[in-house]
Amino acid sequence: MRWQSGRRSDNIEDRRGMRVGRKGLVGGGIGTIVLVLVAMYFGVDPSVVLNQAGNLAPAQEERQTPFSPEEERLKEFVSVVLADTEDVWGTLFQGSGQAYVRPRLVLFSGAVESACGFAEAAMGPFYCPGDQKLYLDMRFFNDLAQRHDAPGDFAQAYVVAHEVGHHVQTLLGISDTVRAAQNRAGKAERNALQVRMELQADCFAGVWANHANKTRQILEPGDIEEALAAAAGVGDDRLQRQARGVVVPESFTHGSSEQRMRWFSRGMQRGDPAQCDTFKAARL
Numbered sequence: 001m002r003w004q005s006g007r008r009s010d011n012i013e014d015r016r017g018m019r020v021g022r023k024g025l026v027g028g029g030i031g032t033i034v035l036v037l038v039a040m041y042f043g044v045d046p047s048v049v050l051n052q053a054g055n056l057a058p059a060q061e062e063r064q065t066p067f068s069p070e071e072e073r074l075k076e077f078v079s080v081v082l083a084d085t086e087d088v089w090g091t092l093f094q095g096s097g098q099a100y101v102r103p104r105l106v107l108f109s110g111a112v113e114s115a116c117g118f119a120e121a122a123m124g125p126f127y128c129p130g131d132q133k134l135y136l137d138m139r140f141f142n143d144l145a146q147r148h149d150a151p152g153d154f155a156q157a158y159v160v161a162h163e164v165g166h167h168v169q170t171l172l173g174i175s176d177t178v179r180a181a182q183n184r185a186g187k188a189e190r191n192a193l194q195v196r197m198e199l200q201a202d203c204f205a206g207v208w209a210n211h212a213n214k215t216r217q218i219l220e221p222g223d224i225e226e227a228l229a230a231a232a233g234v235g236d237d238r239l240q241r242q243a244r245g246v247v248v249p250e251s252f253t254h255g256s257s258e259q260r261m262r263w264f265s266r267g268m269q270r271g272d273p274a275q276c277d278t279f280k281a282a283r284l
Helices: 029-042 046-052 069-095 140-146 153-171 174-183 187-216 223-233 236-244 257-270
Strands: 012-014 104-107 111-114 117-120 126-128 133-136
Touching: 012 069, 069 104, 069 153, 069 187, 111 133, 126 153, 133 153, 140 153, 153 174, 153 187, 153 223, 174 187, 187 223, 187 257, 223 257
Parallel strands: 012 104, 104 133
Antiparallel strands: 111 117, 126 133
């Protein structure tokens, strides 16, 4: 990905080197393990899962230790990707007569407290609609490359763009509508609605890639393949097979590898957010 000459975003909140404790879960605890397994293997929406954490202890700030040049370069890369999403979605919103409110990206190490509750890095990146912030422990990128077989900078960019997609859903009122429907639904229907939410965020990530490349020619050979590998690597079927050896489609909350790749590709090819209406799609 050609990113070095890109604009850097000012909407980065660096909490690396800060420690957050949670009462009753010293040393990780059973409760934390359950939350991690649910989030990683079943893809439950963080805004639902994190609220179960409860009883947060006050955050304790430690003196930040120097970060390696590689870590600082990765932070710079993430800030460029975020800035690029700001530019693309700002233009798209303006074109439809709306104002795009830029989200903040919180970088953290190990654990973090958000408006959605307490989260540990093992749960992966997430977006919290309560404070309209993205949360990312950049060590997840190592997991993306090694555990999910998705190395490369554009795979990392896909992760950020997907979480920004959830922010777009919040601004458009989609998230509130879906949450209301989920509150009235049974478990299977709640999961099905969440799958459509996640696939739409994948499609929105593709829309960003389409416009960013048209405007700034960011794509290099192999970049799209990297994003597709990331989408496939975090598909529910693949994660469940890794975790339990069996696949249970009715428990999906993010979509299969094939679905995630297809909806990212749709956004990338069409470049039109209106083509990302997964809620009206007969086939996901």
